[in-house]
Amino acid sequence: MIKIAINKKLHGADGQMDLSVNLTVEDGDFVALAGQSGSGKTTLLRILAGLEEASGTIQIGDEIWLDKKFCLPSQKRKIGFVFQDYALFNNMSVLDNLLYVHKDKRLAESLLEMTELAELKTRLPNTLSGGQKQRVSLCRAMMNKPKLLLMDEPLSALDPEMRTKLQQEILTLHKEFGTTTIMVSHDPSEIYRLAQRVIMLNFGEIVSDGSPKDILLKTSGSQKFSFEGELLDIVKVDVINIAIVSVGQQLVEVVISDDEAHSLKIGQSVSLSTKAFSPMIRGL
Incomplete structure (x- = not known):
């Protein structure tokens, strides 16, 4: 110690x-x-x-x-x-x-x-x-x-x-x-x-x-946004998948579907955006 x-x-x-x-x-x-x-x-x-x-x-x-x-x-x-x-x-x-x-x-x-x-x-x-x-x-x-x-x-x-x-x-x-x-x-x-x-x-x-x-983790509010980041991890919590993305000097959590969890790869660049209150993530 x-x-x-x-x-x-x-x-x-x-x-x-x-x-x-x-x-x-x-x-x-x-x-x-x-x-x-x-x-x-x-x-x-x-x-x-x-x-x-x-x-x-x-x-x-x-x-x-x-x-x-x-x-x-x-x-x-x-x-x-x-x-x-x-x-x-x-x-x-x-x-x-x-x-x-x-x-x-x-x-x-x-x-x-x-x-x-x-x-x-x-x-x-x-x-x-x-x-x-x-x-x-x-x-x-x-x-x-x-x-x-x-x-x-x-x-x-x-x-x-x-x-x-x-x-x-x-x-x-x-x-x-x-x-x-x-x-x-x-x-x-x-x-x-x-x-x-x-x-x-x-x-x-x-x-x-x-x-x-x-x-470090900062969750996003209801405002519209669109920016690029790096996918650090995908964590399974109960029945949902949570993607952890590094954007600038912050980490952001986004709930993703099973299809997105299988198609995205740790370490890849991703685009993080939202429509109203529903954040979306896609690989670049």
């Missing part, structure tokens, strides 16, 4: 604010941090990683990482950190980037195999695509079998197809290693696919804490 109770004064675009976070995270959970830019999400990750100072306490299991008298150095915290910009060593091969963290060649090759990078292990990072670089970054973060995996918008620079692929690989590694994961993301579809819990920050404080559906 992770217990976090920290405070830090920040200077944001809207002036000074206090980052004040008090929460508990269960072992093995996948938690998404969401909220407007400048709300303190990345700073919270950096405090957990030991890259920024703060007052308060951080306890991971029986280990104290931060209290009034002590702050465990970053290099001694058993964490993995996946950055948005990859942060790879360009003069080292893919395999050597992993072995730099921990000299365990068997684990390194196992991770590369899991993420379909085994054939690229001798390549230099500057010869790889963005998606391949991010997979290397993810593998490297897992090399010390971290108690805590921290990810700061790791897939935001990738195209939608690659993002979907890497989301599945992130989830696979999270489950395989039993790691507790905390991820910053602005993408509701990404949060829905990966996270069990969403913590919404606003101006340095937690304003919402719950499941992705409870926090």
Whole structure:
């Protein structure tokens, strides 16, 4: 279990604010941090990683990482950190980037195999695509079998197809290693696919804490609308089918027929529209 109770004064675009976070995270959970830019999400990750100072306490299991008298150095915290910009060593091969963290060649090759990078292990990072670089970054973060995996918008620079692929690989590694994961993301579809819990920050404080559906889902009113989105899931509830669609920064639920449930495919682009009070969905 992770217990976090920290405070830090920040200077944001809207002036000074206090980052004040008090929460508990269960072992093995996948938690998404969401909220407007400048709300303190990345700073919270950096405090957990030991890259920024703060007052308060951080306890991971029986280990104290931060209290009034002590702050465990970053290099001694058993964490993995996946950055948005990859942060790879360009003069080292893919395999050597992993072995730099921990000299365990068997684990390194196992991770590369899991993420379909085994054939690229001798390549230099500057010869790889963005998606391949991010997979290397993810593998490297897992090399010390971290108690805590921290990810700061790791897939935001990738195209939608690659993002979907890497989301599945992130989830696979999270489950395989039993790691507790905390991820910053602005993408509701990404949060829905990966996270069990969403913590919404606003101006340095937690304003919402719950499941992705409870926090992100917005049902539509009676107004007419027509817009495109991504089909995330089709859920059977009693005798009805409910489609969950990502539209912009919101998730929307739509009741669909059995025929629509069989014809639509998860991940496809859909058109969401309504006539009066009856929403309709169709594949694009």
